Amino acid sequence: MNDRNKANAKLAGQYFGLTLWLIISLLPPVILLAAAFNETAMFRSPLALLTLRDFTLNNFSVAFNAGDFWFYFRNSVIIAVASVIISVAVCVPMAYGLNKLRPKIRGALSFAILAMRFLPHVVLALPLFLIFVDLGLSGSRTGLLFAHLAIHIPFAVWMMVGFFENVPKEMEEAAIVDGCGPWKLFWSISLPVVRPGLNALAILIFIMSWNEYLFALFLAGSDAQPLTVGITRFMGGVEAGAQYGVIAAYASLIVLPVIIFALLANRYIVTGMTAGAVKG
């Protein structure tokens, strides 16, 4: 009986800890959302905003119109989608091929990719700024896309190598014995096994690309600016001034797609993020 009480007290403690962390995790985004639906968000306590006493949708229409939302939205979507397609097309075969190279070469390449994976983004943004001026790509979506790919490709290869390592060798050997060619071996034998990894990769790259800010600040000029630059410019502009409600509405519009996406595709994000953990 005593043991059972002790066990129940322990369980309650565990749930208490988890709930506490859940509140800490969700409070900032929830307050942001609440502020977006409130008038005069500035003068009231954020906790009072949660009651939604001054409910309004007006903040969103200001954000859409004065904030040029769709202009930035278009750039964000185009760059993110192109990033996903190109990184998957280039990195998946590369990750597959890396596992087939001789260990020495493979080790050297893995180190290079890891070093690129840890690369501070600013060390690419500065030289790319100049290179794009030379190539006439400055302020273009294509230029910005290249910069995104420079970050996504090492990440994607690194992540996918782990998935390809899980393809059973016996399966590939059996296929070769059956007369399967190198291309078919990749396409019909290995690729189907790493399917969940592919979904995870596409989702994570989309989110990374959508969230990117540093490159956009350096390289986007005025035509290619994505939403992350859009909101900071909007905050600095006279339309927003210190209207926290409008800023919150704009911010919610940027962050909601990612949050919904993350909740729906949660399983894949978990797979993708733990992928590199077991290997080097």
Next chain:
Amino acid sequence: MQNNLLNRYTRGWYFVLPGLIVMLLIVAFPLGIAARFSLHDVFLYDFSNQWFVGLDNYARAWTDPLFINSVKVTLLFTLANTLGCLIVGLLVAFLLSGKRIRFKAGWMALFLLPFVMTPVIVGITWRLFMWEPDFGVINQLLGFFGLTGPYWLTDSSTALFATALTNAWHLTPMAILVLYAALTTIPDDMYEAAKVDGAGAFQTLWHVVLPMIRAHILFVSIIIMTSAFREFDMVYTMTGGGPGRSTTVMSVLAYNRGIANQDMGMANTIAFTMFMIMAVVAWLYIKVYKVNKEASA
């Protein structure tokens, strides 16, 4: 032998080559240009005039109190993030792995949200609604306990703490996720055995659990460390590097030098220094990882 045949037959290089070429073009080539710039005097909007100055920029950097300050700030920021995320991450992962906890996947899905939130928006949200001195959540909570909180982001003695904490909030899900995955691989009878041997909760954690998830702790520390080390978005949107130079991390300083001061040579020097530090970290990680792997094999 068999293995060798498989390697030759599958034509690995054909698959690697396209990716490798793209990487050389868009990563290695710009890196080379950055290295080259770091050895030149070159100014924004005037790229045609460049003078080779050797290591002069590096010498100038290491005698510049602002640069040295930024190194200190970056290291503090990185250290605080790594330790904070690891400790909280381990704690939450430990709670979540409790045998009788239900809806584990649901908890995890919600715990992940800070991580997927756009860093710029994280910065804005925390600045406007959490750290705001008069009506922000943090100071209101402190007020509830009869305390008066400082002007977090505009006070140079608290700004770094506040930005680091915000960034740690954003990165902790990574630690929870990886460490939770690691904890689920520990078989139940390990805990039972520890219990039979009379080990307390802390002893079990220290002598049984932590050694078993060593590789995962290493992995997650390195990911958080490198991510915090290069952080720009969050710091820039929260404080812009201020007040004064209290939150000027190296990324922000490189940006200021290159764009505001138009000194691209110095900006590249700072950025390339960051890259070299990270390359050493990558090299060390691979070394330690190998040692670890051999030890556990």
